[in-house]
Amino acid sequence: MSTAAASLPPAATAARVVPKVHWQERLAQGLLLLCCVLLAVFLLGPLAAILVKSVQDKDGAFVGLLQFREYFATPALQRSIWNTLWVATTVTAITVPLAFFYAYALTRSRMPGKIVFRMIALTPILAPSLMSAISFIQWFGTQGLLKGLLGGASVYGPIGIIMSSIYATFPHALMIVLTALLLSDGRLYEAAESLRTPTWRKFFTITLPGAKYGLVSAAMVVFSYTVSDFGIPKVIGGNFNILAVDIFKQVIGQQNFNKGAVVSLVLLVPVLVAFLVDWRMQGRLHAQFTARAVPYVPKRKRWFDTTMFAYCTIVALLLLLVLGMAVYTSFIKLWPYDKSFSLRHYQYGLIDAGVISSFFNSLKMAFFTAVFGTMFIFASAYLLEKTRAMPLTKGAVRLLASIPMAVPGMVLGLGYILFFNHPDNPLHFLYHTMAILVLATVVHYYTSSHLTAVTALKALDNEFEAVSASLKVPFYKTFFRVTVPVCLPAILDIGRYLFVNAMVTISAVVFLYSPSTQLAAVAILNMDEAGEIGAAAAMATLIVASSTVVCIVYALVTRFLLTRTQQWRVSGLA
Amino acid sequence: MKIATAVRCLASSLVVALAATAGLAQAQKTELNVYTALETDQLKAYTEAFSKAYPNIDIKWTRDSTGVITSKLLAEKANPVADMVVGVSASSMAVFANEGMLQPYAPKGLDKLSSQYRDPANPPMWVGMDVYGAAICFNTVEAAKLGLPKPQTWQDLTKPIYKGRITMPNPASSGTGYLDVTGWMLMMGEAKAWQYMDALHANVAQYTHSGSKPCRQAGAGEFPIGISFEYRAVTTKKSGAPIDIIFPTEGLGWDLEASGIMKTTKKADAAKSVMDWLATPAAMELFAKNFAVVAIPGIAKPLEFVPADYEKRLVKNDFAWSAKNRDKIIAEWLKRYDAKSEPK
Amino acid sequence: MTPNSPAVPADDAFLRLAGITKRFGQFEALKSVGLTIDRGEMVVFLGPSGCGKTTLLRIIAGLETQDTGTIVQAGKDISRLPAIKRDYGIVFQSYALFPNLTIFDNVAYGLVNRRQPRKTIAGRVQELLKLVGLPDAGAKYPGMLSGGQQQRIALARALATAPGLLLLDEPLSALDAIERVRLRGEIRALQQRLGVTTIMVTHDQEEALSMADRIVVMNAGRIEQVGTPREVYGAPATPFVADFIGKINVLPAVSEGGGRFRVGGVSLAAATELPAGTSARLYLRPEEIGVHADGTAPAHALPARIAKIEFLGAFCLVGVVLDNGDDASLVCNVPRQLADGAGLAPGRVVGVTLPAPAIRVLG
DSSP, rough: HHHHHHHOOGGGGGGOOOOOOOOHHHHHHHHHHHHHHIIIIIIHHHHHHHHHGGGTTTTTOTTHHHHHHHHHHHHHHHHHHHHHHHHHHHHHHHHHHHHHHHHHHHHHHSSOOOOHHHHHHGGGGGGGHHHHHHHHHHHHSTTOOOGGGGGTTTTTTTHHHHHHHHHHHHHHHHHHHHHHHHHHHHHHHHHHHHTTTTHHHIIIIIIHTTHHHHHHHHHHHHHHHHHHHHHHHHHHHHTTHHHHHHHHHIIIOOOOHHHHHHHHHHHHHHHHHHHHHHHHHHHHHHGOOOOOOOOOOOOOOOHHHHHHHHHHHHHHHHHHHHHHHHHHHHHHEETTTEEEOOHHHHHIIIIISSSHHHHHHHHEEEEEEEEHHHHHHHHHHHHHHOOOOOOHHHHHHHHHHHSSSGSSHHHHHHHHHHTTSSTOOOGGGGGGGGHHHHHHHHTTTTHHHHHHHHHOOOTTTTTTHHHHTTOOOOOHHHHHIIIIIHHHHHHHHHHHHHHHHHOOOOOOGGTOOOGGGOOOHHHHHHHHTTTTTHHHHHHHHHHHHHHHHHHHHHHHHHHHHHHHHHHHHHHHGG | HHHHHHHHHHHHHHHHHHHHTTTTOOOSSSEEOOOOOOHHHHHHHHHHHHHHHHHEEEEEEEOOOHHHHHHHHHHTTTHHHHHHHEEEEEHHHHHHHHHTOOEOOTTTTGGOGGGGGBBBSSSEEEEEHHHEEEEEEEEHHHHHHHHHOOSTTOOOOOOOOGTOOOOOOOETOHHHHHHHHHHHHHHHHHHHHHHHHHHHHHEEEEEESSSHHHHHHHHHTTTSEEEEEEEHHHHHHHHHOEEEEEEEEEBBBBEEEEEEEEETEEEEEEEEHHHHHSSSHHHHHHHHHSSSSSSSOOOOOOTTTTTTTTTHHOOOOOOOHHHHHHHHHHHHHHHITTTOOOOO | OOOOSOOOOOEEEEEEEEEEEEEEEEEEEEEEEEEEEETTTTTEOOTTTTSSSSHHHHHHSSSOOOOOEEEEEEOOOOOOOOOGSSOOOEEEETTOOTTTSHHHHHHHHHHTTTOHHHHHHHHHHHHHHHTTTTTTOTOOOOSSOOOOHHHHHHHHHHTTTTSSSSEEESSHHHHHHOHHHHHHHHHHHHHHHHHHHHEEESSSSSHHHHSSSSSEEEEEEEEEEEHHHHHHHHHOSSSSHHHHSSSOOEEEEEEETTTTEEETTTEOOOOOOOOOOEEEEEEEGHHHHHHHHTTSSSSEEEEEEEEEEEEEESSSOOOOOOOOTTTTTTEEEEEEEHHHHHTTTTTTTTEEEGGGGGGGEEE
């Protein structure tokens, strides 16, 4: 302090101005702090509980870095790390452009069938991730119809992991990129069109830079998802070792939580790097997002629209083929020897394995997750983006919000047991309740939803808060009258995203459910484990079907909401 | 009016969400939290029969695979939720006993059980229900296409003709895999067993993460030969898959489905009733519907697809030994076979 | 209509800034800025980007907090008040209209919060829409209006609550050239009609010259000069102001004493005296220089040669090089008729007159 004061000119040595903070600002800051604390309790607490294990031995004695030394001495480790990185990079490099052009077609062309394309693109998140792995085995495995396409290579291994991961991550990437593209400024395109800028130049000079933030976020999400998911590599990975499977082997196979914690830490490294990159990018991109909300309305261009339509048709068909194989498998008697129609897998799953009651638990859990998760995630993203001051708290919230993507669900679930089931934890009453399932699921899917919310909020004019302050309108009024309505499409997307994911989440909740809160997706995992592929496919099909129904109902309800609140977008057509 | 109802609905669902299992509804029945790895269809039959015998005990099952249940119990060690464990592998029970998580109890009629199907301690920490042993699933349709002869012994599997045709569970991920490995060690001796696995490794296409998978993959024709276990082999064959089940004559590694009482339970009496019931001949008869060997001798009836001398082929097991040496054996296994690159 | 505040200070100074400093990390955005603004005045902060003008505006609005210094508005110390407690309306370059609200609702946004009767609000909104020339826009959404129209609505919204101070942050920068010129006239007329004290930030000198009562020229966190447009144009206080506002010729010179300066081999008269031997720079606006065809030049004209002529319609910019002036070159602004009449062309010898009162001497 003294050096800083000395370097100031004499007039400025006057007392530093301490602004009076209005109670409204205090309220916002308090709420932000609360968000930070809640994230810390429900994310860092459990993580800390499990990471403590990394410096202990099996009996809980402190052993320093012994576990790390032992693990790094394993010959398979380096291969695991390398495998994980190159597979995740490949998946990212393919998925993000794939999703970007799909989103580009949805927002920048006037091709027909956009609603259908959008719905099909989201189908992969309606099913548990292992369903895609099962389906790819049916297509490309030893008995697969398309086996020849692999040219003799085995689907078990990197090829299968990459294909299944692309399928599973596609909607995640699409959702983020779509939000970024939807919110970009239409006036730039008007200006470009008045200058007769060709489409490809508009693409490189307006669309791509405008969506840069979304693209970086999407890449981060896809990369982290691929790195931390174990469902896919476990089913289709064969002997191909990656870190998430290493965790599975340690935690489930050998009940070695200590080594599992070590691998979890290793897994966090690439994601922390991704976070730092993202953070730096964000600083640089700040000035770009002063967009005026003038929606872009694409003009009809026959050649361009046809190309985009063809592209989306191909992608959508491929996505449907994956889903279709799972549905097909659920209705045949015995793959591949008796392909006659049969409902026995449904009978087995619903009646014998008793999935019906689990199914209603899943619906309930998904509903709570969507409602409370969306409220919390959007509100905290808003406070993060629009509250003044508190740089440290903001940095903490940003970091906390991006960690969950890096944490394998299994690690999170174990952490929840160790943390919340501890007799001294005052929150122990949550253990074995529906609430803890909801909390774990919200935390598990936090990052993607958070990024969607932030992308939408960043596209708002930065000065809304300043304007409402000048008009003496409290910030929360502007939040409800302007921010929420303008961001409503993104908010509804987050809600649906949380719902469908909660329907299929397995890895985090497998440790947390109780006899009265059993979930359907867990039952599917067990069926696959027991080799009941048909029943697993049947139950996955049921989840897909019910989620689809929910999504359609949701779409109808939200359409009503959107036509009421988004008139201003439609009216841009005039 | 409508709003009030909506608010009430929301409020009540919130309460439900927060306190679902906090014990709002206290029934007169004793509720017993039981963790299990039994199959759902088995559970149904067992629960039904048990409820008839003990109508005032209400069992709340938490069912998952052996690996998950074992991990869950260990993670909850500080503050266990479970009152008892039923139908989890004896290897896992040995781990729980070592961790001091179980309380010893001698169920009524314990003396009728075979001594090798219970914890040797007296009173025992855990008691066995039935045996599941290694088995090979062999897809006859695919084998015919590929011209593969039917293997009869473990040694047969090392023949070059089976290269890339065999799958088995990874002992690092699956208890069944570990059971195979220790089985070979107990029948061949450690050094010979490693030699055998070296040879077998050359033929293995894939080490799976689940004990059931190899048989299912054989059944679906993905890989014609799968090293799995008897129960899964029988159910797969019954589902119509074109497989033959082979029980190699050299010997079979095996494990038990076993039960025990958690030390921390506040409902020890109810738990003891369950233990008593599990050791009754009536219960054993139910187990015998799924398993060829149960803990009380003489009750099991010959099962379809399982040879009559099945029990004689089981190796002499030593659960304490296999529990103690698990880390060491798995580390060695991983060193030898896990770093291997993808088979081309 | 005239906005009035209860506490009217006797000296009519509406806003007083004293010793305002602001740092962003290592960067000193404002270095002890002081300024007094009168009631009803239109003051324009002018300067290159990064000079601190927007930061100063945001500090006045309470959107940033100064490190040190005081702000007194209408006799009340508002230095520490949060934005929401201050009395001003603000318009941003980005309009910041609420896209999901109709124009009516946008303008009424601050009024609704004050719990006025619906009818009063509707009347006030209509009055404001008429004022900004868009009486029929009420039912539309911002996205349906042009940039200029949107900015008019933003202005109406800022004025709706009759604030004592109107802050305009580069309000015209996002508009196209024609719209910009039209709107700057409208804003100025409106401001004069309402008599609302107004501060505008801009980097466009033409905008500042045409709209301001007084211009505050800022550079690198300091105020360089405060004055009427004529003052800052005609009598720039510092080389920066001279360079930044309008075109100007700069001649390096050495004082000969007695109000005369030597440029190369030429001696010039100026209105300022400096001790002999002092080096100085002479500043002279292009339109002050007289250019005379050879033969018609007055006796005291300096001989020069035309280097180039740039035709600009009403005017020509004539570049000349002084004979014996160490190659000192000047740009002169010559009306087209004069240039044509004199037959000016590159290479021709002309006589130029440099009137002493128009020459400004700066260090």
